[in-house]
Amino acid sequence: MTGSDQANVAVAANSLFKNYGSVEALKDVSLSINDNEFFTLLGPSGCGKTTLLRIIAGFEAITAGTLFLHGKNIADLPANKRPVNTVFQNYSLFPHMTVADNVGFGLEMQGKDKQHIKQRAGEMLELVQLGEYADRKPSQLSGGQQQRVALARALAPQPEVLLLDEPLSALDLKLRKAMRIELKQIQENAGITFIFVTHDQEEALTMSDRIAVMSQGELQQLGTATDIYQEPKNKFVADFIGESNLIASTVLGADNNSIQCKLTDNVSITTPNTLGAAPGDQGELCIRPERIRLSNSGESASLEGVVDSVMYLGTDTQVVLKLDDKQSISVRTQNADNNRAVVEVGQRVGLHIDESSCRFLAG
Amino acid sequence: MSGLVEKSSFGGLRKPLLMPAWVMIGFFLIIPVLTMLVYSFLTKEFRGGVIWEFSLAAYDQFFFDRGLFGDEPPKIEWTYINIFWRSIVQAFVATIICLVIGFPTAYFIATRSANTRNIWLFLITVPYWVNLLIRTVSMKFLIRDSGPLNHWLMQAGFIDSPIHLINTNFAVQLGLFYSYLPFMVLPIYASVERYNFSLSEASADLYAGRWTTLRRIVLPAVKPGIIAGCILVFVPSLGAFLAPDLLGGAKNFMIGTLIEEQFKGASGNWPFGAAASMLLLSLVLVVLLFYARSQSKQALHH
Numbered sequence: 223m224t225g226s227d228q229a230n231v232a233v234a235a236n237s238l239f240k241n242y243g244s245v246e247a248l249k250d251v252s253l254s255i256n257d258n259e260f261f262t263l264l265g266p267s268g269c270g271k272t273t274l275l276r277i278i279a280g281f282e283a284i285t286a287g288t289l290f291l292h293g294k295n296i297a298d299l300p301a302n303k304r305p306v307n308t309v310f311q312n313y314s315l316f317p318h319m320t321v322a323d324n325v326g327f328g329l330e331m332q333g334k335d336k337q338h339i340k341q342r343a344g345e346m347l348e349l350v351q352l353g354e355y356a357d358r359k360p361s362q363l364s365g366g367q368q369q370r371v372a373l374a375r376a377l378a379p380q381p382e383v384l385l386l387d388e389p390l391s392a393l394d395l396k397l398r399k400a401m402r403i404e405l406k407q408i409q410e411n412a413g414i415t416f417i418f419v420t421h422d423q424e425e426a427l428t429m430s431d432r433i434a435v436m437s438q439g440e441l442q443q444l445g446t447a448t449d450i451y452q453e454p455k456n457k458f459v460a461d462f463i464g465e466s467n468l469i470a471s472t473v474l475g476a477d478n479n480s481i482q483c484k485l486t487d488n489v490s491i492t493t494p495n496t497l498g499a500a501p502g503d504q505g506e507l508c509i510r511p512e513r514i515r516l517s518n519s520g521e522s523a524s525l526e527g528v529v530d531s532v533m534y535l536g537t538d539t540q541v542v543l544k545l546d547d548k549q550s551i552s553v554r555t556q557n558a559d560n561n562r563a564v565v566e567v568g569q570r571v572g573l574h575i576d577e578s579s580c581r582f583l584a585g
Numbered sequence: 586m587s588g589l590v591e592k593s594s595f596g597g598l599r600k601p602l603l604m605p606a607w608v609m610i611g612f613f614l615i616i617p618v619l620t621m622l623v624y625s626f627l628t629k630e631f632r633g634g635v636i637w638e639f640s641l642a643a644y645d646q647f648f649f650d651r652g653l654f655g656d657e658p659p660k661i662e663w664t665y666i667n668i669f670w671r672s673i674v675q676a677f678v679a680t681i682i683c684l685v686i687g688f689p690t691a692y693f694i695a696t697r698s699a700n701t702r703n704i705w706l707f708l709i710t711v712p713y714w715v716n717l718l719i720r721t722v723s724m725k726f727l728i729r730d731s732g733p734l735n736h737w738l739m740q741a742g743f744i745d746s747p748i749h750l751i752n753t754n755f756a757v758q759l760g761l762f763y764s765y766l767p768f769m770v771l772p773i774y775a776s777v778e779r780y781n782f783s784l785s786e787a788s789a790d791l792y793a794g795r796w797t798t799l800r801r802i803v804l805p806a807v808k809p810g811i812i813a814g815c816i817l818v819f820v821p822s823l824g825a826f827l828a829p830d831l832l833g834g835a836k837n838f839m840i841g842t843l844i845e846e847q848f849k850g851a852s853g854n855w856p857f858g859a860a861a862s863m864l865l866l867s868l869v870l871v872v873l874l875f876y877a878r879s880q881s882k883q884a885l886h887h
Contacts, residue, residue: 279786279790280789280790281786281789281790300789301786301789301790302789302790302791302792302793302794303792306790307790307791308786308787308790310783310786310787312781312783314781314783314784314786314787315787316784316787316788316802317784317806318805318806327788327791327793328791328792331791331792331793331797332792375791376790379791379792
């Protein structure tokens with residue numbers, strides 16, 4: 223990943239370690255983030271994503287490893303000397319300054335002249351549609367407006383990389399969804415690399431060019447939204463991104479292209495061999511609930527189960543079934559027409575699994 | 586704002602519940618101050634005490650010199666005005682010293698981990714468990730010409746002859762500083778503790794150095810604590826009498842000592858002491874009014 227095209231790499235981290243006393247917050251994290259990329263660090267709380275962001279910002283020192291920004295070693299550079307800006311989770315707007323002074327603060331510290339600061343702050347506020355709020359104090363704004371001011375403030379000095387620490391988490395759902403689109407547009411228009419930290423997988427999937435999934439201080443998988451959803455590398459990623467049925471399984475037979483995995487005692491599934499599994503490997507079979515179709519008429523099915531519960535969710539219906547070996551499996555069917563009650567609790571139905579979408583995860 | 590809540594939650598019990606506070610304020614604030622005010626306009630009795638006869642003599646004596654027998658044309662009497670002025674300067678300098686030492690101390694304590702903070706705060710307050718008089722006398726003992734401080738400095742070879750500290754302005758400053766430092770540290774600590782340190786990170790993130798962050802972001806945020814600390818040090822320093830009396834000697838007379846003398850023994854002059862107290866009180870009130878005005882102006886801005 224490193225070295226292939228240095229000019230286009232914005233941030234390159236190599237074997238980063240971060241310890242707090244005996245706690246390992248980051249363990250051997252290596253990644254490179256490209257110019258103009260919307261890059262997301264995704265993971266549950268305590269996974270190290272915020273630590274990594276704070277290390278790039280310069281608020282935390284690294285225990286071991288190297289960190290480069292556009293080819294320049296920044297590991298020992300203090301935060302105020304790094305050409306990166308942060309949008310903080312709780313905005314951290316300066317309460318005693320007006321909105322315009324907040325937005326102009328970074329430029330002022332860079333020693334820009336007053337005229338330029340005023341003009342640029344005005345432009346930034348227009349960009350986030352808060353032009354007429356320039357003279358207000360942050361406390362006079364709503365949460366969503368404060369969030370925009372924080373964004374304008376961080377963008378104003380034209381940083382090489384913009385860091386966003388769960389900036390949408392304090393907003394309500396509707397506003398959050400609107401801001402996602404807006405953030406993505408701003409990123410594309412400004413042509414600045416965004417590093418976005420979130421624990422919300424939907425946020426990550428909708429906005430990001432690439433996503434780094436983290437857990438317990440380690441990088442689990444790095445790839446596009448499609449990659450990490452369709453080709454999860456391990457159980458954690460499969461479980462964390464979207465819903466999945468993870469069923470204990472054994473590899474029965476394998477060649478370069480496909481593997482046969484045990485599903486139940488007499489049913490096996492043939493899946494692509496993307497992770498190089500060998501016969502006898504123990505692990506889990508990842509089956510996405512929306513890749514299973516149910517049939518309740520006479521259609522023959524290799525796998526059958528009894529409906530345990532049916533939950534109507536608006537766009538789709540979630541059905542939980544018990545297989546013959548008491549294994550639970552969850553299925554999602556789209557409510558694309560008016561036939562609401564597809565199945566009923568207690569009914570025996572056939573399951574048709576899209577085998578090519580299943581993955582065997584060793585572990 | 587919160588008046589509505591208070592009224593509805595206690596209903597008719599509001600007045601009786603406020604009684605203890607009113608009684609306290611009445612007995613310990615209003616009555617003593619009124620007594621002083623009345624006494625300052627009475628005629629002095631030569632063996633202490635007053636004669637109940639209206640007179641402006643006390644205020645006259647403070648500001649004007651009419652000669653030994655009171656029959657010369659009035660000239661401005663600078664003695665007491667100078668004492669007042671010196672007191673204001675002393676209290677001001679003591680406040681500045683307390684601020685310069687107290688702010689970093691408070692900042693240091695507030696940035697420690699939660700459990701060590703309490704230890705530091707405890708250590709700050711420990712000396713104040715001892716009576717102020719004893720502490721001031723101890724300081725006199727420590728810094729006198731043949732005291733331990735000079736002894737140690739001579740033993741260590743820093744000086745050849747003792748530094749004369751006692752009965753100097755410096756000694757008074759030291760005494761005032763030592764007496765009132767916690768009044769500076771505690772309110773500043775309280776405001777620094779409430780300060781959101783991610784603001785400092787935001788400032789550093791936007792290319793501000795440490796000193797700029799302190800000046801532009803931290804200080805404005807903790808200003809209320811600093812002002813409270815300054816008032817809490819300035820006001821008692823202005824009226825202090827132990828430190829100037831014990832450490833300053835006759836040359837470094839301050840208002841507190843002047844007032845104290847008027848009520849001590851048979852040589853006192855109660856109306857004069859009362860008048861000086863009223864003038865001191867007015868001065869303090871002016872300072873506090875300025876503070877209140879600046880606060881309400883700020884509140885208006887928000």
